[in-house]
Amino acid sequence: MNTMTDDLKKTEPKTPPVTVGQETYEKHDQSKSDVRACITVDHYDFFYGKTQAIYDAHFVMPEKQVTAIIGPSGCGKSTLIRNINRMNELVDGVSHTGDIRIYSQSIYDPQLEVTELRKRIGMVFQKSNPFPKSIYENVIYSLRVSGQNRKSILDEVCEMSLKASALWDEVKDRLHQSAMSLSGGQMQRLCIARAIANRPEILLMDEPCSALDPIATAKIEELIYELKKDFTIVIVTHNMQQAARVSDMTAFFYMGNLVEFGETKKMFMSPEKKQTEEYITGRFG
Ligand SMILES: Nc1ncnc2c1ncn2[C@@H]1O[C@H](COP(=O)(O)OP(=O)(O)OP(=O)(O)O)[C@@H](O)[C@H]1O
Ligand SMILES: [Mg+2]
DSSP states (O other): OOHHHHHHHHHOOSSOOOOOOOHHHHHHHHHOTTOOEEEEEEEEEEEETTEEEEEEEEEEEETTSEEEEEOSTTSSHHHHHHHHTTGGGGSTTEEEEEEEEETTEETTOTTSOHHHHHHHEEEEOSSOOOOSSBHHHHHTHHHHHTTOOOHHHHHHHHHHHHHHTTOHHHHTTOTTSBGGGSOHHHHHHHHHHHHHTTOOSEEEEESTTTTSOHHHHHHHHHHHHHHTTTOEEEEEOSOHHHHHHHOSEEEEEETTEEEEEEEHHHHHHSOSSHHHHHHHTTSOO
16 A cells, blocks of 8 residues: 555655764664664745744654654744645745655655645544544545445444554444544543554644543553554643653753754753753643
């Protein structure tokens, strides 16, 4: 299914590797020689009209790891994550300089169709947004859209995706009931199942637990831990404990600037910048 990805991997490296300006990341990289760059944000600036929302962001998110994006409200977390699958292009008057690459391919490569890019990148939002359809039809939605109607394939993908999102046991006897009958936490796991049904490489999650209670949150966190075996995950969160629990790498943004990026453990135990320390200890933001 991922033939385009395989092609991309074969042609790597097309562009020279980006020098990561963060010592912590280099240390991390050296300690895990098999770690491979998945998403490279390369001197990226982003503007809504004349208002700049991201200033020269530069960091590399490793493959099959979880990168948390943290920072106070309005610092550009959603803007960044929504640019990775070019969703912000739906907003009028936006522009950028610099680049974002998935492996070695620019997301702005004219050869790359946006629809193809979005197939490779699943997204889960703060507020779960199931379609007013059955649980089953929600999960296999992307396959239906791409013309897949073979029941055996759809059944298999539905079961696999619901198992992978830790929802199968709770819904297997009511797959054809409305998705609207699910609880908030179940709906969010359904949205994760839908996002992973066509096997993307990357899963973007913008505050996926902010509307959930602690039990549902714990389920999603466990799920993230399982999912990173198969996917590269980027999660925006306001919850510092959550960032510390689920992520391998953390990027701290403040007013559109990347203040610090590095291994989560190190950043939470001994951040390099005072601003990072003040934010993660709750002294501002
Ligand atoms: N569609 C838009 N048009 C114009 N400006 C926008 C748009 N979306 C966001 N912005 C601005 O860009 C900046 C970054 O916003 P963004 O939504 O990325 O912040 P955030 O870090 O996700 O905040 P929060 O934690 O509140 O979700 C803010 O100043 C915001 O006002
Ligand atoms: Mg946001």
